[in-house]
Amino acid sequence: MVLTLCAAALCAAACKKEPAPDKGPGMVAPGSGAAPAPSAGGGKIVIGVLSDMSGVYADLGGKGSVIAAQMAVDDFGGTVAGMPIEIVSGDHQNKADVGSSIAREWFDTKNVDVIVDVPTSSVALAVNKVVTAANKVFLVSGAGTSDLTGEQCSPNTIHWAYDTWALSNAAGREIVKNGGDSWFFVTVDYAFGHTLKNDATKVIEASGGKVLGEVQHPFKATDFSSFLLQAQSSKAKVVALANAGGDTVNAVKQAAEFGIVSKGQQLVGLLMFIADVNALGLPTAQGLILSESFYWDRDDQTRAWSQKFGAKDDGVMPTMIHAGVYSSVLHYLKTVAELKSAKDGKAVVAKMEATPTDDPLFGKGTIDANGRKRHAMYVYQVKTPAESKAKWDYYKLIREVPADQAFRAPADSGCPLIKK
């Protein structure tokens, strides 16, 4: 009986191989190489917002990203090249396997054409592979690892809002210039943390500073006491947090508990968002130096858009991830309108890179051949409670880094797509 069953199964496999290409959307194989399988359900554009909806990064992206995407679709007019636009969303729970299987499922069964957002670098790297194999489009706003435009660059991917290189460059250079020349890192132990720390180290050393040491902590740690203790005993002038979201918030809170700043060390959140500052409250967060590519209160245009966003999101102001989602979806729709089709991911991305960008949030910008979107980066300092006039009035501008200096030059990125 065993043999019969096994033989039957293998026969079934061999036989199924023939009818497969004729079947509907259920049988598309993402790994087949060759020409991309035509989306059987054609006639509409489907945007997939894949984010962390309930975990440590939920406030940075999450449902705000869905709102931002919808705003872009509405501002564009609701249809593109005569096709209606649909938005789907999913929760990758910060797990690479969940994220990549949602992406795969979306391509196989929901005819999703483009995936946006995706915080958590390990998930973004996994989704990057799935998108490239399926020849769709990937517009990353959430994740930070500069590897997405470096060794892991892809002709189907554009890295939008920020990356680890830009963050370290902006904040790192500024702090070393002002005397913070010895650093100790508290790093989250996964792709993002390591890249952030490595990028920052290069900037620090190039500016004449020194890295005294590092301690790595597990992702989603709650207790930072022993790590902060090591930071304190290192006597470094700057304690840098190479982590994000809930980890950063916990670390900053506990740093305040242990008196790191009051005892004379400078605390830097290498990746901080306005949502984190809000969660910490100004009394704890004041004086922190951080860099972002977007601030809701920067000029009239950003203010207007942010108020509209806030009206849809319980008065919460958008982060640079939300802004990135809006901006990337808008540019995508403009490109698809010109091409009249979204089927070939590589073609869409090539056209997006060839076209300069312009939107109310990031202003005028360009996209490099390795998929890196260029715009200005800004170094901010968190205001003291006395300086802040209203809720969400949190930042004062220290310095603006112009677009051509803010991001890594394509030639230095190590991306195989860049011809030397």
Next chain:
Amino acid sequence: MTSRIPALWQRENRVFVVMFALLVVAPFVVYPVFLMKCLCMALFACAFNLLIGYVGLLSFGHAMFLGSAGYASAHAAKVWGLPPELAILFGIAVAAALGVIVGWLAIRRQGIYFSMITLGLAQMVYFLCLRAPVTHGEDGIQGVPRGHLFGLLDLSDTAVMYGFVLGVFLIGFTIIYRVIHSPFGAVLTAIRENEVRATSLGYTTDHYKLIAFVLSAALAGLAGATKVLVFQNASLTDVHWTMSGEVVLMTLIGGLGRFSGPVVGAFVIGALEFKLRGGQITIVEGVVFVICVLVFRQGIMGTLGAALKLPL
């Protein structure tokens, strides 16, 4: 004993034929990748059920076999470039070796102490997978190639892959069936019912338990290695203790000690997870646990079997 088997054979044959037919037809109506995941989890649950249902040992760390085999075969396929059948065999070997070590340590104790040892050792395996450079921590091993089975069949074709996974599941399932309905299996049942009596009859119960444990580990490893090829990545989720909890849930809801129980349970839980995402799934799983333990201890197949008067 020998004369009774053909009678059971006939009746149970019907259940298997129905199951096989359903599984062959299903990919034409249901998303195949989902089905493949369910098949792997069903095999995992069957392997787990071998221990709890037939030997009476509740292993609370079974995910360590699923996950370690997954990492091993992912590494073999991606870094060493082994073809899929060898990668899977390597995964099974790793899981079986782990099973020998864990089994030898855990078998000495009974009941809750046995479960606690498996939990503790599973946690150690989890942290090993988290920290070891070869497993890449939170990132996991990504981009695992599916390769060509026996050099002939291209597994990147979903249809072929499905056939392969179905075949693997059937092989595993049949192995368990043969083990249960063998003299060895009869001894296992005797040990579950009354270990002291079994010992007094002359059986070295520890040896039997260890063999059953390693077999269960190896089959769980087979499930894990296959699952990694389906999704083309190996991650920490597969070694986390919540995965161990999930397999308990699947077996419980399907019917502990029932033969096809775990399969049904795996598909039910798989469908639930597919439909519900995020916080809702945790609540539903919790409610299912509570209800099953309080009033529904025989699970789906148990209740069905009692109603239809079939040995399911």
Next chain:
Amino acid sequence: MSNLFAQLVLGLLNGAFYAMLSLGLAIIFGLLNVINFAHGALYMLGAFVAWGLLHYAGVGYWPALIIAPLVVGGLGMVLERWLLQRLYRLDPLYNLLLTFGVALILQGLFQLKFGSSGEPYELPQALKGVKDMGFMILPIYRGWVMIVSLVVCLATWYVTERTKLGSYLRAATENPGLVQAFGINVPRMVTVTYGLSVALAAFAGVLAAPIYGVNPAMGADLIVVVFAVVVIGGMGSIMGSIVTGFALGVIEGLTKVVYPTAANTVVFALMALVLVFRPAGLFGKAP
């Protein structure tokens, strides 16, 4: 060298939490023969009750220290009476599965309402600030936590081991029928004991809130470690859990200095070792 000492002190602080949580678990297992997987979720519930009191009723930290354990303890008694009692005559593994299910339900409910990032909880004014100990900066609040935990643990041990009530409890574990024949209402005593142990967990949750914040997953991460502590200490032994809890905190602290990446694993390695050589735990009675 001073770094080592400082890490040891920090380790003691962590150990205080382990001790308090494993204490409740040890009592429940030792006296009720129930493996209470819901312990972590009830710890989390205690923290959330404290947060809720502050957020909705303006009730601060100090009253919350009393109210939250009472609320959660009450809930625990209901749980025991309605659910757990039905399963006592079965294999104890069923109770484990039941409490596991309850933990999932609680965690899922809170995750749905609050997301996973959780809510902040302010340090009580009186305990803010740090004390410079020379070799390290010690936040006053953490010192308070350690002292309170020690006091509560020792008080519980005293009540259980040295008072009449405690002796009734211990007798009821060994021979409930006989004790009931003496006129003592054993089921009610069991219910109250469960409630009190769970209240201990909630108390730990309130203590944890200002340091770790209040988030739905806070119990899940801790429960597995706490189990290991209880198993090492001896599953029925109260003094065993207390000593092991503190000891483990110290050992973890040491590991963080010498080999930081193994710090999380060391407890499980110890547990495996203890189970192989002394399955009853360091302080427990033979199974």
